[in-house]
Amino acid sequence: MRKIVINGGKPLSGQVAVSGAKNSVVALIPAIILADDIVTLDGVPAISDVDSLIEIMEIMGAKVKRDGETLEIDPRGVENKPMPYGKINSLRASYYFYGSLLGRFGEAVVGLPGGCDLGPRPIDLHLKAFEAMGAKVSYEGDNMRLSTGGKAVHGTQIFFDTVTVGATINTMIAAAKAEGRTIIENAAREPEIIDVATLLNNMGAHIRGAGTDIITIEGVKTLHGTRHQVIPDRIEAGSYIAMAAAVGEGIKVTNVLYEHLESFIAKLDEMGVRMTVEEDAIFVEKQEKLKAVSIKTAPYPGFATDLQQPLTPLLLKAEGRATITDTIYEKRVNHVPEMARMGANISTVGGRIVYEGPNDLTGAPVKATDLRAGAALVTAGLMAKGRTEITNIEFILRGYSNIIEKLKALGADIELIEE
Template sequence: MQKIVINGGRPLKGEVAVSGAKNSVVALIPAIILADEPVTLDGVPAISDVDSLIDIIETMGASVDRQGETLVIDPRGIRDIPMPYGKINSLRASYYFYGSLLGRYGQAVVGLPGGCDLGPRPIDLHLKAFEAMGAIISYEGEYMRLSARENGLNGANIYMDTVSVGATINTMLAAVKAKGRTVIENAAREPEIIDVATLLNNMGAHIRGAGTDEIIIEGVEQLHGTRHQVIPDRIEAGTYIALAAAVGEGIRVTNVLYEHLEAFIGKLSEMGVRMTVEEDAIVVDKQENLKAIHVKTSPYPGFATDLQQPLTPLLLRAQGRGSIVDTIYEKRVNHVPELARMGADITTVGTKITYSGPNKLTGAPVKATDLRAGAALVIAGLMAEGTTEITNIEFILRGYSNIIEKLTQLGADIRLVD
């Protein structure tokens, strides 16, 4: 067991670089299974989810060479074998192997996915799309068996009953080698979907409309190798921007795409956060006289659910009374009791969070209940007077590359302790 120990109350300053997007790379790696040649990814973050995915594809027979942020995967040795349940169960994004294995082999036997407990996150939309393309689905204990009919997968018109990033990407993975045309209506529009579509197109796929609510895929027989730069992680960028506003005395956050963060930046401006937007960076000044706001999450390009929790500690600095409503995940409130343990005036009723401020936080032993809740507790620990000990940090290490080193360079007193 490891924990993060933070001695808070220290102002931070300097520069921090955003790593490649977790929510892209966890789909890009399974997508490479569809290639007939090696693929190189640049900007791969050093997170445990990537470690797990590499373990899985190496178990399947892929050759992997990892040098810093560059990952070269040769999928030619991959065999159609049952996916190991223990590793599959360790992360949510393992469900992308459903689409990629179906697309390559016309069948897959995989364990059910794991990940953070954020409430019901059914994969019925994924399975409905696969069935529309001709897949047959059955369950065998802890495994799911997916198999195409004798004539393989066929293009289909698929309407997503709700907007789903995972189902949109998984459908693209299954459809790129299916016979004919697949149309995904009510598709999710997140930047990570565009990133995956860009990789697939560079491998020889024919995908149009990624980033809109209608994606059209013309099936191809083969996909070749390519080199691809992973987009910057907009959630990590938002986390460090919120941190900079909460405890910074001048922090420059680099490798940022502003257009991916417009809803988030808009809410910070509403609070009165002073910052300067540069071409690929955002400079956050020392803050005074912040005001409370109301936040409601929604699918992209709305306010991202993944940024709701990292924003919460900054809201606790604001004057007045405000609220947060997460319309995506019902358990995105589990950070609230932990913040209250640190002295925050914050409560929940159902999925609505209500807070009053400004607050003075005090260090305390707290527990990360999921990835973004963990990020919120790190920021709160940096704000608080005294020592904060965070347990369950495996959640944090799943999604924030070199977070201890990056914060230490800004002047934080933070360390990883066994």
């Protein structure tokens, strides 16, 4: 068993660099299957989700070279074969292989996706889009088969009943080499969607409107190799900014795109967090009195669901009583009992999180129930007096690149221990 041990209550200072976006790279790597030559990604984070994707790509026949944050993938040897269920089952983003394999081979046999347990996250909208593009869906044990009967998928008009990042990206990937034009209406607008569209366009795709609610894709016959810089991870950036405000005595968070964090920064301003926004960095001062604020998550450009948990420990320092409402994932409240175990005045009432502060946290044994809950517990452990032991840390390592090393460089007393 591995765990993270933190001796908290120590002020942090210095500089921390944000890595490439997890939610981009987990779609970029499967999308490379569509290319007819080598694709190089720069700014790839050192996270376990990337390790799993590389292993899957190699099993399928791709040649992969990794040098630090640079990843070179030659997909020309990829074969259409069922993918290893164990790896697929641990990885939510495995569903992006549906789109890339359909686009290249007209067929995909993939295990049902796994990932964090955040409540219902159905893939019905993905399947609705693929069926509209000519694919038939069947099930074989733990696998799902999508097939067009040997034909290329065809362009069509797709309206999503709800805004969905995963289905927007997956449809865009599949449509890149479709016959004809595909129009996605009520598309999600997240920066990661723009990042995937940029990679595909750099490979020769014709995609317009990414970042708006209508995306148009003109299918092409071939896609070539290219080089692409992964955008900075806005969720990691927000996590470190919140952490800096909670325990920092002056921390600069670098490789930040402010325009990706506007709704998050607006809430910090409302709390009274003192910070200076620079061109590609945010300097967070030592904080004094903070005001409690209510949070309600929403699709981009609203407040990101992935940031409500990392922000919670900072909210616990604020004066007053307020609520957190997650409209995206109903089970994104599992960090609450863990925070309460550390002495926080926090609870769930009717699906909402209610908190009152300020709180003095005490170190305790806690468990990460999902990726962002794990990040929240790390910040809480840094804030708390005494020793905090976090188990289930595989969730944290799925999404935060070199988190132990980054925090140690800021002065944190933190260790990853194997037992």
